[in-house]
Amino acid sequence: MFKLILGRAGTGKTTAVLSRLTKAGQRRKQVLIVPEQQSHEAERALCRAGGDRVSLYAEVLSFSRLANRVFLAAGGMGAPELDAGGRLLLMHQAVKAVSDQLTVYARPSRRPVFLESLLATADELKSSCVQPELLLQAGRELPGPEGEKLRDLGLICGTYQAMTARTALDPRDRLTRLAEALTREDWAAGKDFYLDAFTDFTPQERAVLSTLLGKANSVTVALTCDKLEEDEGGAGIFSPARRTARQLLRLAQERGVSREIEVRSGGAGPKTAALAHLEGQLFAPRPDPWAGEAEELTMLKANSPYSEVEWTAAEILRLVREEGYRFRDIAVCARSLEGCGSLVETIFARYGVPVFLSRMSDILQKPILALITSALEAASGGYRYDDVFRYLKTGLTGLSAEDVDLLENYVLQWSLEGSAWTGARDWANHPRGYGLPFSEGDRALLARLNTLRRQVAQTLEGLRKNPDKTGRGQAAALYAFLEAAGVPERLAQRTEELNRRGQAALAEEYAQLWEILCGGLE
Numbered sequence: 001m002f003k004l005i006l007g008r009a010g011t012g013k014t015t016a017v018l019s020r021l022t023k024a025g026q027r028r029k030q031v032l033i034v035p036e037q038q039s040h041e042a043e044r045a046l047c048r049a050g051g052d053r054v055s056l057y058a059e060v061l062s063f064s065r066l067a068n069r070v071f072l073a074a075g076g077m078g079a080p081e082l083d084a085g086g087r088l089l090l091m092h093q094a095v096k097a098v099s100d101q102l103t104v105y106a107r108p109s110r111r112p113v114f115l116e117s118l119l120a121t122a123d124e125l126k127s128s129c130v131q132p133e134l135l136l137q138a139g140r141e142l143p144g145p146e147g148e149k150l151r152d153l154g155l156i157c158g159t160y161q162a163m164t165a166r167t168a169l170d171p172r173d174r175l176t177r178l179a180e181a182l183t184r185e186d187w188a189a190g191k192d193f194y195l196d197a198f199t200d201f202t203p204q205e206r207a208v209l210s211t212l213l214g215k216a217n218s219v220t221v222a223l224t225c226d227k228l229e230e231d232e233g234g235a236g237i238f239s240p241a242r243r244t245a246r247q248l249l250r251l252a253q254e255r256g257v258s259r260e261i262e263v264r265s266g267g268a269g270p271k272t273a274a275l276a277h278l279e280g281q282l283f284a285p286r287p288d289p290w291a292g293e294a295e296e297l298t299m300l301k302a303n304s305p306y307s308e309v310e311w312t313a314a315e316i317l318r319l320v321r322e323e324g325y326r327f328r329d330i331a332v333c334a335r336s337l338e339g340c341g342s343l344v345e346t347i348f349a350r351y352g353v354p355v356f357l358s359r360m361s362d363i364l365q366k367p368i369l370a371l372i373t374s375a376l377e378a379a380s381g382g383y384r385y386d387d388v389f390r391y392l393k394t395g396l397t398g399l400s401a402e403d404v405d406l407l408e409n410y411v412l413q414w415s416l417e418g419s420a421w422t423g424a425r426d427w428a429n430h431p432r433g434y435g436l437p438f439s440e441g442d443r444a445l446l447a448r449l450n451t452l453r454r455q456v457a458q459t460l461e462g463l464r465k466n467p468d469k470t471g472r473g474q475a476a477a478l479y480a481f482l483e484a485a486g487v488p489e490r491l492a493q494r495t496e497e498l499n500r501r502g503q504a505a506l507a508e509e510y511a512q513l514w515e516i517l518c519g520g521l522e
Helices: 013-024 036-050 063-074 084-097 112-127 132-141 144-166 171-184 203-215 239-255 273-281 305-323 341-351 367-380 385-392 401-414 440-464 471-484 487-500 504-521
Strands: 002-007 030-033 058-061 192-195 218-224 259-263
Touching: 002 013, 002 239, 013 030, 013 036, 013 192, 013 218, 030 063, 036 058, 036 063, 058 063, 063 171, 063 203, 084 112, 084 144, 112 144, 112 171, 112 203, 132 144, 171 203, 203 218, 203 239, 218 239, 239 259, 305 341, 367 385, 367 440, 367 471, 367 487, 367 504, 385 401, 385 440, 401 440, 440 471, 471 487, 471 504, 487 504
Parallel strands: 002 218, 002 259, 030 058, 030 192, 192 218
Antiparallel strands: none
16 A cells, blocks of 8 residues: 655645554554654654654654664675775776776876766766666767767676675665565564655665565655645646655555555644744745735844844844743754855854754864874975965964964964974074164073974874885874874864864764874875
């Protein structure tokens, strides 16, 4: 049995799914599948709906956790999988193995950036269930450069796939292996499956769903759209969900499974008339204007992003102080944090508003990775000012902010770089400028600067003078440099300090950075 629940946001689809799941749980096992980022909230919602005993008959899974459950029961859980570095090396070996047969990709095939783009292409092909044989066939049938490109991709992806079969599995094949295991085993037999909070499914995920339709007692999917038919032009806000609904109905038809469609309307909870009108008309092809009052909505025309963020912080404080809200009750949404993320961090901190920014960040901008990249550039680039002081200002070198400022002022004043840092002769120029007499304080400051300079150069020279230029030798030298600089201890100290200040998320991030770095070096 395949059931499709359709409805706009707020019509009670999730509530209906949880209600039916808990009622059917008295008769058979229940599984709720949600996107990875929704799993924690879905588990909490399931516990609220089903009570303390709900875990006896129901569980919340994502597609990756579903794969773990099935592999644990059917075998395959302990199979080794490639990490990111292993995938890159294996792709290099695959390209090398067929390099004499390549045409379009023959010349740039050894560049790391090219290998990464090849892996991204291979991932997209795997997600779309496109096998290398199809690429080779298309390459033979299509003349010209396009056909040669498809043929090269088919050769490379086929070789890479064969190598993963002999060495370690590619994690991008997990869902394909899951569909095969579900077909082979009866793990899903007699269970009810519910899928919620998805907009669409990849071909790999649809292959898993197709297998579940043939094995499970029932599969229920909730999608956010108000009907199956497309609006005029076919490019409305609900088009992806409608397209997904039609794909799933075809899957059920191919499996010979009975189908049932339920379209929900109305609201599951309280919603003011103005907000209900906004939700219903915002993305309508021809929206109707709202004629009444709308006290729940405020529109601000700000002069700059700074004033916009500042008004938001002030409004949050007003809600907390005057209307009894808690900070955890308030969310701030933006189209993009690219232009205002740093403003939010700065201004909210000034106003005393705690904030968690839900965004991806560039790992190379983290202090430990910035320390490594700047140290390597300083050692290999002749101790240029920008490289040296980007390294020193990470806060992980053991020098205080005052020491770094003193060094920076002196180096800028006398334009020092290269052998001035590494030579045996001490710095002798006057710390306060040319032609001034030396006082006792000046001599003491100059001695302090020379001590700091030798401390910095001694650590970096271990990298520059490393005699072993192999990959293993470079990795070992970098690890020795980090230990000599005391980076592991300082990261641990910073993690403890952040925990004491109540910044648990940032502390966890710092704790993970060292493990990520060591994994990369290994």
